[in-house]
Amino acid sequence: MEPIAIQSGKGTVELRADGVIHLVWKPRIVLEAADAHAAMAKVNEVANDSENPMLVDMADTEAVTRQARSVFSIPCAASRIALLGSSPVDRIIANFFLGVHIPPCPTRFFTSREEAMSWLLHIPPA
Numbered sequence: 001m002e003p004i005a006i007q008s009g010k011g012t013v014e015l016r017a018d019g020v021i022h023l024v025w026k027p028r029i030v031l032e033a034a035d036a037h038a039a040m041a042k043v044n045e046v047a048n049d050s051e052n053p054m055l056v057d058m059a060d061t062e063a064v065t066r067q068a069r070s071v072f073s074i075p076c077a078a079s080r081i082a083l084l085g086s087s088p089v090d091r092i093i094a095n096f097f098l099g100v101h102i103p104p105c106p107t108r109f110f111t112s113r114e115e116a117m118s119w120l121l122h123i124p125p126a
Contacts, residue, residue, distance in 0.1 A: 004046065007038040015046045020053050020120055021078065027060035036071035047077030053120035054078035055113075059086040064093055075104035082116035083109045 003012035003024070011025040021043055025031065043054065054077075064072075081103065083094045094109035110116035117123075 001046070004042060006035070006042050008032075008035040010035050011039060013039065013042040013046055015052065018121065020055055020117070021046060022055050022057070024057040025059075025061055028062050030062050031064045031068045033065065033067035033071050036068040040071065040074065040076045044077045049077075051077055051079040054081045055084060055116055055120060056081060057084045058090055058093070059084065061085075061090060061093060073102060073104060078105055080105050080120060081107040082120050083107065084111070084113060084116050085109060086111060 001015045003014040003022075005012055010029045010031065011023060013024075014022050016022055023039060023043060029035075083090075085091060085094060091109060091111075108116075108119060110119070
C-alpha cells in the first residue's frame with residue numbers, strides 16, 4: 001500500500017506488506033490535537049477493523065502539545081507501538097509521553113529501526 005497523507009498534511013500512514021502500520025511525521029513539526037486525531041483516524045482506516053503493530057517515525061519532531069499527547073493515549077488499531085526517533089529531543093518527547101500518559105498498548109522508544117521492527121514483530125534478538 002502506498003503512504004496516505006494525514007488530513008493535516010504533517011505526515012503519512014501506510015499498511016506495510018508485513019502487517020506493520022507505519023506512521024511517519026514530517027521533521028520539525030509541532031503536533032496539535034487535530035493532527036493526532038487525524039492520524040489516529042487514518043490509522044484506524046488503514047487497519048480495516050484489525051489490530052496491527054505500529055511504527056511511528058517521529059525523527060526530529062519539534063514538539064507535541066499536551067492535548068495531542070492526550071489523544072495519543074486513546075486506544076486505536078495499534079496492538080503495540082514502537083516510537084522511532086534519532087535525537088535527544090525525540091527521546092525526551094517520547095519519555096515525557098510515556099512517563100505522564102498511560103499508553104493504550106505496549107509502547108517503547110527506539111533509535112534503531114531494526115530493533116524497533118524486531119520488537120514489533122516479536123523477533124528475538126540475535
